[in-house]
Amino acid sequence: MAVCCEDNEHDPRAKSVEEALEIILGASVPLSESEWLALDTALDRVLARDQVAASPIPAWPNSAMDGYALRSSDGDTPRQVVGSSFAGHPYVGSVAPGQAIRIMTGAIVPEDCDTVVPQEQTQRDGETVHFTSSIRAGANIRGIGDDLAQREVALPAGTQLRPSQIGVLASLGVAEVEVLRRLRVAFFSTGDELRAVGGTLRAGEIYDSNRHSLLALLRRLGCEAIDLGRLPDDPERIGNTLRHAGATADVLITSGGVSVGEADYIAELLQSLGSVQFWKMNMKPGRPLAFGRIGQADFFGLPGNPVSTIVTFYQFVAPALRKRMGCRAPWTAPRLRLPCATPIKKKPGRTDYQRGRLLPGPDGLQVAPVKTQSSHILTGMAQAECFLVIPAESGDLPAGTMVDVQLLEGMV
Missing domain, CATH: 3.90.105.10 (Molybdopterin biosynthesis moea protein, domain 2)
Structure with missing residues (x-):
């Protein structure tokens, strides 16, 4: 059974997932250059x-099979084989009644022929071919424009x-x-406790995993990722970086510094340097999330917990980036409906994005949450193959309940 480990009470000042996404997409203007x-x-x-x-496409009728091209009007009688047609080397000449040509997949079908009989349905006797099944007019021929007609939008x-x-x-x-052109997305992490990967940690320090996660996510989308590094909890340095990035990037993303702690400066700086639409969400994980604008850049202030960073990126940042990149709608990830294999524990109040795995069931795929759902445990995110999207008003769900599922990976 999945156990929720955070307070799940509704905050009336926070935006719902639906409200936030509508605001974000409404503010996301596609590129034109x-x-x-x-x-x-x-x-x-x-x-x-x-x-x-x-x-x-194709520009000529061609064979869908290896076999024999012939006139169907001659019926099922044996044919005399008078030549061959190969892909790139068409048969030159006519095919008279009672005749056929050997033809390979992709080869041009002569004008005199309207049917291709697969070789598996034939028997060859010298220069004569016999047929083991009835001949069907038009069989196994790819027509001109079967894929695309001339002037059709491909x-x-x-x-x-x-x-x-x-x-x-x-x-x-x-x-x-x-x-x-590529969308220019600048990003940085904040926090005195952050250190570069590969170094040695002192007491209270952690490696800056969020920046590496964001870099990978941005590269997957095809954006131009501009890594501005990691910044200490210094309002002046953070403010200068925000100003510079807001003047040069299309989108700016930070991780950390958007909650209500004494060293969390992002929301306050955003209000003084630009505009802020909202900074709280009724979702789990990821309650502290700021969205606004600095200079020419759309701004996302993502929470510092590593799982929250990734979840909020998938749900809000990725759709906005796809729209800004000029991609056609829909910009949000599609959802499947699958039964949950185990009970799910949840308090009403916030939309919950539980990390899950796909499992084989008696009637097809089903889904189950990974063992650990805490927003600071990144290995639970790494084990996940999907999100279980559980509505804000839902409480505990028994096994077998149908839930919305978002797959994390495509085939390529």
Whole structure:
């Protein structure tokens, strides 16, 4: 059974997840500046304009199978084999009644033929081919434009180029593509207790894991990540860094310093240097979360607990970055509905993002929370394959309850 380890009472001053996301996305303006890139350097970039097929794909009828191309009107009678057609080396000549040609997958089908019979349904006797099943007109032929018609939009503007989209552009003969420039995202961590990885810790110190998590998350999205390092709890240094980043970056992210402790300066500085929309959330983990603007940059002040940093990034920062990058909607992660394999402990009041794993069940996939749900234990996040999204009004859930699930990883 998953046990919640934090107070889960509702704070009337805090934003709900839905309210916060609406505000954040409403303030996120897509990029407009673009650049041209060679196709093989455009992975993860966002198309600046529609990509249209200049000619149909495929441009000629071709065989979907290895076999024999023939006229279906001749029926099931044996045919005389008069030639061959290979991909890149089409058969030249006509195919008369009573004749057929040997044809390979992808090869052009002669104009005289309207059917391809797979070789598994044939028997060859010298130059004569016999058929072991009935011939069906039009079988196993890929028609002109089956994939894309001429002038059809192959990929719309706002498409983020994953491997399959790169392949589509290559199939169109595109060597260079116009994409939106990379979104510039600056980030830094705050806290006197933080030390660089690889060093030796003294009493009370911890390694700065949040900056490395944020760098990885930003790179996964395809952003230009600008690492501003880790800063001590010094209002002057933090303020100067905020001003500089607000003048040069599109988005600025900090981790730590947004709660109500004596050394938490981010929310106060944000109010004096820019504007703040909100700084509290009715969610768990991640109650202290500031959103606003400094200079030209949208600002996210994420909580310092490492799990809270990652959860709030996935739920709020990533959708905003996708919109600002120019990606097409939807910007939020899709959800599945799966039964929970174990009971879940929860107090009403805050939307809960419990870290979970997918498990095989008697009727398909089910989900269960990982053992540790504390927001300071990063190994629980590392073990997770998904989030269980449990609404604010929900209390304890018995095993078998259907819950919303967000998968953390795609296939590529």
